[in-house]
Amino acid sequence: MLTNLLTLPYQLVVCLRLWLYKRGWMTSHRLPRPVVSVGNLTVGGTGKTPMTMWVAQYLTARGKKVAILSRGYRRHSQEKFLVVSNGKDILVSPGEAGDEPFLMASRCPGVIVAVGANRYQLGCWVLEQLAVDCFVLDDGFQHVNLHRDLNLLLVDVSDTAGMQALLPFGRLREPLSEAQRATKVIFTRVENLQDMEPMGQRLEMAVGRSIDPIATRMEAEGLMCGNGDLTKDLSWLRGKRVFIFSGVANAPSFRRLVERLGAQVVDERIFSDHTTYSLETLSQIHERAAKVNAQVLLTTEKDLVKVKPLWTYPDPVWALSVGIQFLEGQDRLEAQLLSI
Numbered sequence: 515m516l517t518n519l520l521t522l523p524y525q526l527v528v529c530l531r532l533w534l535y536k537r538g539w540m541t542s543h544r545l546p547r548p549v550v551s552v553g554n555l556t557v558g559g560t561g562k563t564p565m566t567m568w569v570a571q572y573l574t575a576r577g578k579k580v581a582i583l584s585r586g587y588r589r590h591s592q593e594k595f596l597v598v599s600n601g602k603d604i605l606v607s608p609g610e611a612g613d614e615p616f617l618m619a620s621r622c623p624g625v626i627v628a629v630g631a632n633r634y635q636l637g638c639w640v641l642e643q644l645a646v647d648c649f650v651l652d653d654g655f656q657h658v659n660l661h662r663d664l665n666l667l668l669v670d671v672s673d674t675a676g677m678q679a680l681l682p683f684g685r686l687r688e689p690l691s692e693a694q695r696a697t698k699v700i701f702t703r704v705e706n707l708q709d710m711e712p713m714g715q716r717l718e719m720a721v722g723r724s725i726d727p728i729a730t731r732m733e734a735e736g737l738m739c740g741n742g743d744l745t746k747d748l749s750w751l752r753g754k755r756v757f758i759f760s761g762v763a764n765a766p767s768f769r770r771l772v773e774r775l776g777a778q779v780v781d782e783r784i785f786s787d788h789t790t791y792s793l794e795t796l797s798q799i800h801e802r803a804a805k806v807n808a809q810v811l812l813t814t815e816k817d818l819v820k821v822k823p824l825w826t827y828p829d830p831v832w833a834l835s836v837g838i839q840f841l842e843g844q845d846r847l848e849a850q851l852l853s854i
Contacts (some may be wrong), residue, residue, distance in 0.1 A: 521679055521681070521683055524680055524681050525680050525689070528680070528687070528688050528689075529689070531658075532658065532692065535658050540659070541659070542659055542660060543659060543660060543661065545634065545637045545641075545649060545661070546641070547637075547646055547647060547648050548663045548664075549637075549648070549649045549651055549662040549663055550569055550649070550662065550663065550664045550851065551651040551654035551657070551660075551664070551665050551666060552565050552651065552666045552668065553651075553654045553655025553657075553665075553666070553668065554653075554655060554668045554669065554670075554687075555669070555686055555687055555688060555693060556670070556676045556677070556685040556686055557685050557687060558673070558685055558763040558787075559670075559762055559763030559764035560668040560669065560670040560703075561668055561670070561730070561838070562652065562653050562668055563614050563617065563618065563816070564732065565666070565700065565730075565838055566582060566618060566650055566652045567621050567622055567837075568837070569851065570582055570618070570622050570625045570650050571625070572851060573647075573648060573650070573851060574622070574624050574625055576852075578647040578648055579601070579646055579648075580624075580626065580647065580650060581625070581626035581627070581628060581637070581640050581644070581648075581650070582615070582622070582625060582626065582627045582628070582650045583633045583650070584612070584614065584615045584627065584628070584652040584653070585612075585629065585631060585652070585653060586612035586615050586629025586630065587612055588788045588790075589609070589610060589612035589615070589629060590609045590610055591606065591609075591610040594630060595629070595630040595636050595640075596610065596611065597626070597627070597640070598611040598615045599619035599622075599626060600644060601624050601644070604616070604619050608820050609790075611629060612629060613817075614652070614788075614816060615627050615629050615652075616819050617815055617819055618652070620819065626640065626644055632659075633657050648854070655667055655695070655696075656687055658695075663854045664698070664854055665697045666696065666697065666698050666700055666847075667693055667695075667700065668700050668701075669699060669701050669702065669713060669717065670703050670764075671702070671703055671709050671710055671712075671713045672709075674713065677690065677713075677716065689720075690716070690717065690720035690721075691720045691721060693717050693720060693721050693725070694721040694722075694723075698728060698846070698847060698850060699725045699726075699727045699728070700727065700730055701713065701714075701727045701729050702731065702732070703731055704729045704841055705731065707841060710729060714727055726843075726846075727843070728840070728842065728844070728846060728847055729840070729842040729843060730839060730841060731839050731841060732771060732836050732837075732838070732839070733836065733837050733839035734748055734771050734774070734775060734834055734835070735748075736834075736835045737750065737751070737834060737835065738815070738832065739830045739832055740818050740825050740831040740833065741825065741830040744830075746832075748775050751775045751777040751810065751812075752776035752777065753776060753778065754777055754809045754810050755778050755780045755807060755809045756772060756778060756809070756810045756811075756812050757779075757782070757799075757802065757808035757811050757812070758772055758779055758781075758782050758812045759782065759783040759784070760783075760784060760814045760817055761785035761788065761789030761791075761817055762816060765782075768814055768834070769782060771836065772812060772834065780806045781803070781806045783799055789817075790820070793824055796824055799811070800827050810832060811829070811830075811832065812831070812832050812833070812834060813831060813832070813833050814833060814834060814836070815834070815835055818831070818833035
């Protein structure tokens with residue numbers, strides 16, 4: 515009861531804003547190209563970046579010129595709008611772009627990536643400079659001032675606690691009932707289809723209808739070396755003593771992926787999401803890994819883009835490349851993408 519009272523001011527602001535949009539007193543703007551939004555209801559990691567990259571790569575493979583629009587959270591650049599990649603070259607550093615936009619630009623050749631707080635204005639600005647067939651809106655579920663033709667909502671089935679309350683005491687950005695705005699609900703981190711039932715029932719009660727979710731999970735795809743372009747097969751990790759470190763929203767999920775590959779995690783360092791690494795921090799990581807006789811230093815792709823320019827040690831740091839695996843409903847999602 516106390517938690518409900520304490521979250522009331524935040525809830526009133528969120529609900530008033532959404533109500534004003536629904537009544538038409540605040541206007542959603544439409545870009546002259548189709549928009550696919552990938553987002554969630556909670557703060558923290560539900561797999562938005564891998565799904566955003568999957569959507570962009572799927573559309574690119576079908577001949578579309580795709581532009582990803584991202585906020586560029588914690589980027590250091592002061593420009594209102596910034597092109598991270600023009601579809602041919604990466605034009606700025608990870609610090610200027612933000613770690614996730616830089617990662618998307620690195621992993622999605624042929625895709626334009628741009629950052630800016632107002633995604634409608636950003637989209638118009640991109641169209642003045644570059645040819646675009648469609649936009650993919652990264653972390654866009656709450657960005658309701660931009661009309662979207664396909665609204666994908668990601669829900670982490672392992673994060674039942676995150677669905678308990680609104681900010682600041684829970685992790686919900688808006689009430690569960692707002693899942694009704696989604697065109698498709700995509701469940702992430704599903705280990706088996708039975709995992710979906712509790713979350714599915716909860717969402718259906720909140721929106722008052724069947725949701726027919728798509729089931730996905732994170733899948734390790736390969737290993738990349740921070741000292742160059744070397745890659746290794748995932749089997750290389752099996753049985754090795756591994757020190758892991760990460761600055762992501764869901765560090766336990768990263769650790770589970772590593773352990774699932776047969777690695778022995780001997781120690782771990784967890785930083786806040788979007789952390790900025792320093793030479794001193796990396797020195798501490800290197801020393802700590804040496805103390806536990808780690809054979810491999812391993813981090814995430816998002817962290818590697820920031821660590822790589824600063825890493826000066828002869829023993830390399832590696833990153834686990836992660837993608838999306840569909841367990842159910844991939845055909846339905848592809849049909850929706852092709853329909854727009």
